[in-house]
Amino acid sequence: MDSASVGVVTPQQFVCETGIDLACGQRLDQYTLVYETYGALNAAADNAVLICHALSGDHHAAGLRSADDSKPGWWDNAIGPGKAIDTNRWFVVCANNLGGCAGSTGPASTKPATGKPFGRDFPLVTVEDWVDSQAALAQHLGIGRWAAVVGGSLGGMQALDWAIRRPAQVQRVVIVAAAPRLSTQNIAFNEIARQAIRSDPDFHDGDYLAHNAIPRHGLKLARMLGHITYLSGDGMRNKFGRELREGKLSFNFDVEFQVESYLRYQGEAFVNRFDANTYLLMTKALDYFDPAARTGGDLAAALKPASARFFVAAFSSDWRFAPTRSREIVDALMANGQAVSYAEIESPHGHDAFLMPIEPYHQMLRDFLQTPAEARA
Amino acid sequence: MTGLRADLALISDWVTDGARLLDLGCGDGALLAELAATRQVTGYGVEIDPQSVVSCVARGVNVIQQDIDAGLQQFADQSFDLVLMTQALQAVHRPDAVLREMARVGREAIVTFPNFGHWRVRARLAFGGRMPLSDALPHAWYDTPNIHLCTVRDFEGLTAELGLRVCERVMVNSRHRTSALRQLFPNLLGEIAVYRLRRD
Numbered sequence: 001m002d003s004a005s006v007g008v009v010t011p012q013q014f015v016c017e018t019g020i021d022l023a024c025g026q027r028l029d030q031y032t033l034v035y036e037t038y039g040a041l042n043a044a045a046d047n048a049v050l051i052c053h054a055l056s057g058d059h060h061a062a063g064l065r066s067a068d069d070s071k072p073g074w075w076d077n078a079i080g081p082g083k084a085i086d087t088n089r090w091f092v093v094c095a096n097n098l099g100g101c102a103g104s105t106g107p108a109s110t111k112p113a114t115g116k117p118f119g120r121d122f123p124l125v126t127v128e129d130w131v132d133s134q135a136a137l138a139q140h141l142g143i144g145r146w147a148a149v150v151g152g153s154l155g156g157m158q159a160l161d162w163a164i165r166r167p168a169q170v171q172r173v174v175i176v177a178a179a180p181r182l183s184t185q186n187i188a189f190n191e192i193a194r195q196a197i198r199s200d201p202d203f204h205d206g207d208y209l210a211h212n213a214i215p216r217h218g219l220k221l222a223r224m225l226g227h228i229t230y231l232s233g234d235g236m237r238n239k240f241g242r243e244l245r246e247g248k249l250s251f252n253f254d255v256e257f258q259v260e261s262y263l264r265y266q267g268e269a270f271v272n273r274f275d276a277n278t279y280l281l282m283t284k285a286l287d288y289f290d291p292a293a294r295t296g297g298d299l300a301a302a303l304k305p306a307s308a309r310f311f312v313a314a315f316s317s318d319w320r321f322a323p324t325r326s327r328e329i330v331d332a333l334m335a336n337g338q339a340v341s342y343a344e345i346e347s348p349h350g351h352d353a354f355l356m357p358i359e360p361y362h363q364m365l366r367d368f369l370q371t372p373a374e375a376r377a
Numbered sequence: 378m379t380g381l382r383a384d385l386a387l388i389s390d391w392v393t394d395g396a397r398l399l400d401l402g403c404g405d406g407a408l409l410a411e412l413a414a415t416r417q418v419t420g421y422g423v424e425i426d427p428q429s430v431v432s433c434v435a436r437g438v439n440v441i442q443q444d445i446d447a448g449l450q451q452f453a454d455q456s457f458d459l460v461l462m463t464q465a466l467q468a469v470h471r472p473d474a475v476l477r478e479m480a481r482v483g484r485e486a487i488v489t490f491p492n493f494g495h496w497r498v499r500a501r502l503a504f505g506g507r508m509p510l511s512d513a514l515p516h517a518w519y520d521t522p523n524i525h526l527c528t529v530r531d532f533e534g535l536t537a538e539l540g541l542r543v544c545e546r547v548m549v550n551s552r553h554r555t556s557a558l559r560q561l562f563p564n565l566l567g568e569i570a571v572y573r574l575r576r577d
Binding site: 335364 | 427
C-alpha cells in the first residue's frame with residue numbers, strides 16, 4: 001500500500017432523527033448520510049476540513065474500501081498523509097450528498113411510509129439542502145467551525161453556499177472549477193442528459209426499481225454526453241485522435257474509433273455504480289443553484305455576508321466551467337474587498353483537471369489551507 | 378525592513394498605515410506581505426506568472442492571476458488608496474492604457490521603471506552601437522520582456538498627457554541608492570525611476 005494513503009477506510013453513518021425541511025417545501029422526517037473521515041479531530045476541534053463532492057462523486061474521497069481494493073477514492077491524490085490536504089494535520093470529512101446513491105438517503109432508499117423505494121417520490125434537493133444536512137453532520141461530529149470547506153465543480157457550489165449562509169462556521173473556502181450559477185449552455189447539456197434517462201423505456205417515470213428495471217441505456221447516454229463536456233477538444237484529440245480500433249473502417253455501426261470505445265466503456269462503468277434518479281436530481285441541483293437570485297442578480301451583494309478567506313482556481317482548457325465563470329466569483333469578492341486569491345491553472349484536461357494531481361494546483365491547495373484564517377483584503 | 382528589495386523599501390515609506398492597495402505585477406508578493414505586516418495594508422496583488430502566484434499563496438498574500446494588459450475593468454473607480462506597479466511598466470503592451478487605468482482605479486499610483494536615459498545606456502548605444510545591457514536592463518534585445526522602454530523625460534511627457542501630477546520622484550541606481558546629484562540630473566544619472574502620481 002502507498003505510504004501516502006489513508007489506508008483502508010470504513011464508511012460511517014449519521015442518522016439525522018430531526019429530519020430536514022427542504023427548499024422544495026417537502027420534508028424528510030429522518031435521513032441518513034454516509035460519510036468517511038481521514039485523520040484525527042484535534043482537541044480544539046479546529047482542524048476539520050469538509051470535502052464536498054461533485055455530480056458523480058460520493059463519500060469515498062480517499063483510501064481503499066478493503067485491503068485488496070485496487071481503486072482508491074476519487075480524490076486520493078490530494079488527500080492523505082503528506083498530501084495537499086494533509087491528513088496528518090487535518091481531520092477530513094466527506095459525506096455522500098442527500099439524494100445520492102452511495103449510502104445516503106436517496107431515491108433508491110426505502111420510503112418509510114410505503115416500505116418501497118422512493119423512486120419518483122424522492123424530492124428534488126438543492127445545494128442549500130446539502131449544506132444544511134452537512135451542517136447537521138458537523139454538529140454531530142462536534143465541529144463548530146470548519147477550518148476549510150473544499151469543493152470542485154458542483155462541490156464548489158456547496159463551498160460557496162457554506163461561505164454565504166454560514167459564515168461563522170467556515171474559516172477558509174476552496175472553490176475549484178466552479179461557477180456562481182450554471183450557464184444557459186450548461187443547463188442545456190443537463191436537459192439532454194435528463195431526456196436521455198427519462199425517455200428510456202426502462203425509466204418507468206422514475207419508479208424503475210419497483211418494476212425491477214434500470215434505465216441503463218439512458219443513464220449511459222447521459223454519462224457519455226457528460227464525459228465529453230468534462231474533457232477538452234485538444235485533450236480528446238491527444239488521447240484518441242482518430243485512431244481506429246481495428247486499424248481500418250468496417251462500414252458499420254459497431255465501435256470503430258477508439259473514442260467511441262472509450263465513451264461506451266465509461267458509460268457502462270457508470271451505469272453499474274450510479275442511480276439514474278440520483279443523476280437527474282444532481283443535474284437539477286446544479287441548474288437551480290444561483291445565490292445571486294436572492295439579491296436581485298447581484299453576486300457581490302449575495303457574497304457580502306461571507307467572512308471566509310477564499311481560494312478560487314480554474315483550469316485553462318475547462319469549457320464546461322470556464323475560468324471566466326470562476327472570475328465572476330472572484331470579481332464579486334474583490335468588489336466587496338473580501339480576501340480571495342485566484343489561480344488559472346494551465347492544463348489540457350478540461351473540467352476533469354480538478355481531479356488531477358497538477359503540481360502548482362496541489363501546492364496552492366496545501367499552502368492556502370495553512371494561511372492564517374483572518375480574512376482581510 | 379529586512380530582505381526587501383531596496384526600491385520596495387523606498388516605496389513602503391510612501392504607504393500610509395491601513396491603506397487599501399493594488400499591486401500590479403506583484404511577483405512573489407514580498408512587498409504586499411511586508412506592508413501587510415508592518416503597515417496593516419489590505420488589498421490584492423495581480424500577477425501573470427504561475428510560479429509567482431504559487432509563491433503569493435504560500436505567503437498568504439491575496440493574489441489574482443491575471444494579465445494586466447487585459448485591463449483592470451473588474452476594479453471600480455477609485456476603489457484603492459494606492460495602485461503600485463514596480464518594474465513592470467516597460468513590459469506591458471500599452472503603458473499609457475495601464476497608467477490611465479491605474480489612475481482610474483486608485484487615488485494614488487506608484488510606478489517604478491528602468492530609465493533608458495541613463496548615461497551608460499546612452500553611451501552604449503552612442504559609442505558601442507549596440508542595445509544597452511546594464512544591471513537595471515540585464516536582457517539581450519532578442520529575449521527581453523522589456524518592450525516599452527522609456528526615459529524619465531518620455532515618462533513625464535506621458536504623465537502630463539494623461540493629466541497625472543508627479544507628487545514625488547526619486548532616482549536611484551541599480552542598488553537602489555539615492556544621491557543628491559542623481560536627483561539633480563535624473564534623466565542622466567538615475568538608473569531606476571520611482572514616481573508617486575496623482576490625478577490632477
